[in-house]
Amino acid sequence: MPIRRVVRHALEPDFDRIVEATSARDGIDLVAAELPSLVVLDLGLPDAPGLDVCRELRAWSAVPILVLSARHADHEKVALLDAGADDYVTKPFSPAELRARVRAIMRRVVAGTAPSARIEFGPFLMDLSARTLSRGSEIVHLTPIEWELLRTLATNAGRTLTHTQIFNAVWSGRKYGDAQQYLRTHVANLRRKIENDLLDPQYIMTEPGIGYRFAGLR
Amino acid sequence: MAIAVAVLAFFRARVDRTHVVLVLLLVILGASAAGGRTLGVLLSITAFFVFDWGFLPPFDTLVVRDPLDWLALVAFLVTSLVAAQLLYTARARRDAVERAQVLREAAVLKDALIATVSHDLRTPLTSIIGLAHELAHSGDEQALMIEEEAQRLNHLVTDLLDVARLSAGGFPLDIRPNALDDLLGVVVRQFAGRSDRHRLHASLDHPDDVVIGRFDMTQTVRIVTNLVENALKYSPVDAAVQLAGGRDGNSVVIRVEDSGPGLPPEEAERAFEPFTRMSSAPPDTGSVGLGLSIARGLATAEGGGIQYRHRPGGGSVFILSLPAEQS
Numbered sequence: 001m002p003i004r005r006v007v008r009h010a011l012e013p014d015f016d017r018i019v020e021a022t023s024a025r026d027g028i029d030l031v032a033a034e035l036p037s038l039v040v041l042d043l044g045l046p047d048a049p050g051l052d053v054c055r056e057l058r059a060w061s062a063v064p065i066l067v068l069s070a071r072h073a074d075h076e077k078v079a080l081l082d083a084g085a086d087d088y089v090t091k092p093f094s095p096a097e098l099r100a101r102v103r104a105i106m107r108r109v110v111a112g113t114a115p116s117a118r119i120e121f122g123p124f125l126m127d128l129s130a131r132t133l134s135r136g137s138e139i140v141h142l143t144p145i146e147w148e149l150l151r152t153l154a155t156n157a158g159r160t161l162t163h164t165q166i167f168n169a170v171w172s173g174r175k176y177g178d179a180q181q182y183l184r185t186h187v188a189n190l191r192r193k194i195e196n197d198l199l200d201p202q203y204i205m206t207e208p209g210i211g212y213r214f215a216g217l218r
Numbered sequence: 219m220a221i222a223v224a225v226l227a228f229f230r231a232r233v234d235r236t237h238v239v240l241v242l243l244l245v246i247l248g249a250s251a252a253g254g255r256t257l258g259v260l261l262s263i264t265a266f267f268v269f270d271w272g273f274l275p276p277f278d279t280l281v282v283r284d285p286l287d288w289l290a291l292v293a294f295l296v297t298s299l300v301a302a303q304l305l306y307t308a309r310a311r312r313d314a315v316e317r318a319q320v321l322r323e324a325a326v327l328k329d330a331l332i333a334t335v336s337h338d339l340r341t342p343l344t345s346i347i348g349l350a351h352e353l354a355h356s357g358d359e360q361a362l363m364i365e366e367e368a369q370r371l372n373h374l375v376t377d378l379l380d381v382a383r384l385s386a387g388g389f390p391l392d393i394r395p396n397a398l399d400d401l402l403g404v405v406v407r408q409f410a411g412r413s414d415r416h417r418l419h420a421s422l423d424h425p426d427d428v429v430i431g432r433f434d435m436t437q438t439v440r441i442v443t444n445l446v447e448n449a450l451k452y453s454p455v456d457a458a459v460q461l462a463g464g465r466d467g468n469s470v471v472i473r474v475e476d477s478g479p480g481l482p483p484e485e486a487e488r489a490f491e492p493f494t495r496m497s498s499a500p501p502d503t504g505s506v507g508l509g510l511s512i513a514r515g516l517a518t519a520e521g522g523g524i525q526y527r528h529r530p531g532g533g534s535v536f537i538l539s540l541p542a543e544q545s
Contacts, residue, residue: 002342002345002348002349003341003344003345003348005345005349006344006345006348006349006352009348009352010348044341074392074435074436075392091340091341091344092340092343092344092347092348092368092369092372093344093347093348094347094348094351094365095348095351095352095355096351180394180395181395181430181543184395184396184397184400184430185397185428185430187397187400188397188399188400188428188430189428191399192425192426192428198399198403198422198425199399199402199403199406199420199421199422200403200406200407200410200420201403205407206400206403206404208400208404208435208436208439209392209434209435209436
C-alpha cells in the first residue's frame, strides 16, 4: 500500500530495519516479537480502532508511538495522546515532516533517560530542587500553580501534552469549577512572565484543539 | 359549460334556480382544477351572466326584476370566484411541497456524495503528495508541480466537505473556553514559514488582559487564517496587514485590516456567498470562492459572526466576533 511505502522511504535513512503490518493484530504481535524502537501507527486499520491498539501497546510496552491521523479529528488526536501515543502527524504530510517528528521523538527518548535537576531555556534557568525560575541573576516570581505548569511542560519538552494531561499533572486531586478556562488563564499568565512576544511565543506553543507543547530547550 | 347550459335551458321550466347554481359551480370547479385560475375566473364571470340571462326571470334578458335575485347573483359570483381561488391555492401549495421534497432529497444526496467523495479522495492524495515529494527531492521539477497541485486539490476537497457539512447543519464543533493569545499566536505561526510573513502585524488591544472566549479553536484558526490570507492576497504586494484582537463587551473581537482596494458596496455582502470571486481578484488566485462563505458559516455556527467594514483611508476590515467567556 502506497502509504506504507511513503512511511518506509521517509524513515529508511534513520532506521536499520523497518517491519510492516497490515492489521492491528499483526502489528501488536510484531511489536511483541521485534521489540522495535518506534511504532508508526496509521489509524486506518481494517480490524481495530487505532485507539485500542495504542492502549493495548501501552499496557505492556513503553515503545514510542507516532500516530498518522486524518484531518478534522482533534478529539481523536486528544484521545490518542491521552491513551499514551507520543505524537501524531496529520494526513496529508510530507516525508520531511514525518522524519522531523520521528527524530524529535527519538531525541526525547534518549534525553528522557537522564532526569536533570536543572532545565535551561532561552535566558531562563529552572532549578527543580529549589523550585525557582531565574533569568540571569534575577528570580522570576511564579505562583505555585504557574511553577507546576511550567515544570510539567518543561520536563516533557518537545512533547504535545493534552489539556487533560496537563490539568491532571498540575491540579491533581483538586476540584475546580471550569478546568478548561482555568488552564488557559494560567498559561496566559505564565506566558506574560516568560515570553517576549505573546503572539509569537518561543517556549509555550499552542497545539490548537489539543493542548500545549514546550519548545526551545537549550 | 356550453353543454351544461344547453341541457339546463332545455329543462328551464322544470328546474329550480338552486339546481342551476350547483351545476354551474361544479363546472367552474372542474375547469379551475384542470385549467388553472384564469379559466376559473373567466368561467365564473360568464356563468354570472348566463345565470342572469337565462335562468332569472324575466328570462332571455339581463334585467333583474326581484331585488332578492340580485342577492342570489352576487352570492353566486362571489362563491364561484372564491372557490376557484381556493382550489388554485391548494394546488399551488401541494406543488410547492412536492418540489421542496424533491429538492431536499437532492440536497441530502448531494451532501452524502460530497462527504464520501471527500473522504475517499484524501487518502490517495496523501500517497500522491508523499511520492511526488520523494521524486521532487531527487530533482524532478515536474514532481514538485504534482505535489503543489495535489496540495491544492486537498484544500479544495476539504473546503467542499465543509460547505456540505455547514449547509447540512451537522458541522462538528468543539466549543470550549479558549484564550485569545492562543488563537492569534497559532494564526501567526501559520504564516511563519512564508515569504510575506513580515507583512502580517499582529497585536492585542490590551496585552495585560487575558481574554478568554468560547469557541472551537481549530475552526476559528481556520477562519482567521482565511481572512488574513485574503487580506494579503487583495492588498498591494508590500502593504502590511493588521491582525488585532480584544474584548468588546460580551464578545471577543478579532479584526483583520488591509489597505487593498476594498469591496464595492454591492459586493460586500455577496463576498460571503459560496463560489463568489471578487471582481478585483487577480485572475489566478487559485481559489473557487469558498473561503469567506465557509468562514461566515463557521462563525455563525459558533454563535458569532463576521462583518465587513470599509477601512477609513481605503481597504477592508473584516471583523470576527465570538462569544466571550464570562469571567
